[in-house]
Structures are given as structure tokens and as C-alpha cells.
Amino acid sequence: MDDGFDDPHSFTPRQRAVLDQALQLLLEGGERALTTAGLARAANCSKESLYKWFGDRDGLLAAMIAHQASKVRAQIDSGERLDLGRFRAHLVDFANDLLQVLGGDVSLALNRLAIGQASREGSRLGALLIERGRHGIDKRAGALLEAGRQRGLIAYPDRDSAYHTLYGLIVRDLHVRMLLGEAGVRRPEHYPALAEEAVDQFFVLFGVRKNETTGRDSV
DSSP: OOSSOSOGGGSOHHHHHHHHHHHHHHHHHOGGGOOHHHHHHHHTOOHHHHHHHHOSHHHHHHHHHHHHHTTSOOOOOTTOOOOHHHHHHHHHHHHHHHHHHHTSHHHHHHHHHHHHHTTSTTOOHHHHIIIIIIHHHHHHHHHHHHHHHHTTSBOOSOHHHHHHHHHHHHHTTHHHHHHTTOTTOOOGGGHHHHHHHHHHHHHHHHBOOOBTTTTBOOO
16 A cells, blocks of 8 residues: 555644544544544644545555554654663663553553454455555564664564564563553553563673674673
């Protein structure tokens, strides 16, 4: 699908505000509440603007999901000098953001809706969550890991495998338990500590240890 949403950061502030309103409508009223007319009223914009920005209904859903996924930071400044401290901080930010987004009301509602529609012929929500949500996050995080590998801060034989390990260390079984509504699992105040712990475990597995012959720092 080529709809211009490969870079969700290209959305304007106004478009982001409209997408946040669309997500709120979905959260409060389910998929039936997400109509072009309803969104135009709630966001105080024209239906013509919605069609111009996002296209059809699938296009709007794709934009909503890409916008939600963009809240998970996994980027470095192209001019940034990436040392161990900065790299670790970026990974911790990624881990914390991932937990915050996955554990948020909007993402849980989207995932529950997609699961409920999984057996429905013609339903696109699950595919859109993978294409515009998970794959976008995976791509940005993979680039961050590759930057760390090129700097000699981590080492791995396969980037995808390393990333999936990192993802597993962060999310564990929490997302499934959240989706099932287990009491006491969604505790955002604990996410920063969980993020730190996951990154520490990741470095145990993939960190580059001190090598006196190369002068690399210990990870």
C-alpha cells in the first residue's frame, strides 16, 4: 500500500490533531462511531479535507495507526555523535514509549477490535495494524540497532533476531495480559523501570565487552 504514510512524521500539526480526534472517536464509540461526517464535526474540519488528506476509510485507518505508532521513538539525529550513553538512552526511550503506547487505551482498543474482526472476510484492520503500526516501529528500531552495531556498541549476527529479542524483553507477556484485562497489569508508573531492566538484559546478550586491542569501551 502506497498512501504516503511511510513517514508519519510528515503529518502536519493540524492533521495530527484530527487523527487524535479520530482515535478518540474509535475509543469511545467503536468502529461504527468513526464516520467521515462524525469526524468532520468532532474535528471541526470539512469532509473534503479528510478525503484530501487521508483518502478512503482504509486510508484514514492507516493514517491513524501510523500516527499512533509514531509515538514510539526510535530515532537518532543524523548529526548526533552516538556514544554508549546516548545509545542506551535511545533504547530506554524506545522501550518506555513502546510500553506506554501498547498499554494505552487507544492501542488496546485498536488491537481488541482487530482481533474481534480477524475472522471477518474483507476486514483490513489487522493487516493495517501490522503494516502501518508494527512494521513502522520495527523499521525505525532496526535502524537504531544498526547504528549501535556500526558504532561498535553492540554486536549481533542477525539484526532482526536481535530486535525481536529486544522486543520480547520489553513486552514479555504484558501485552497479552493487558488485552485480556488482567487487573493490575497496566501500571504506567512502572514502565520506566521495566524499560531500564529490558535494556540492561539486552546489553548482557548483545553488548560489546572491553577489548584492549581495539580500545573499545565496555558495554
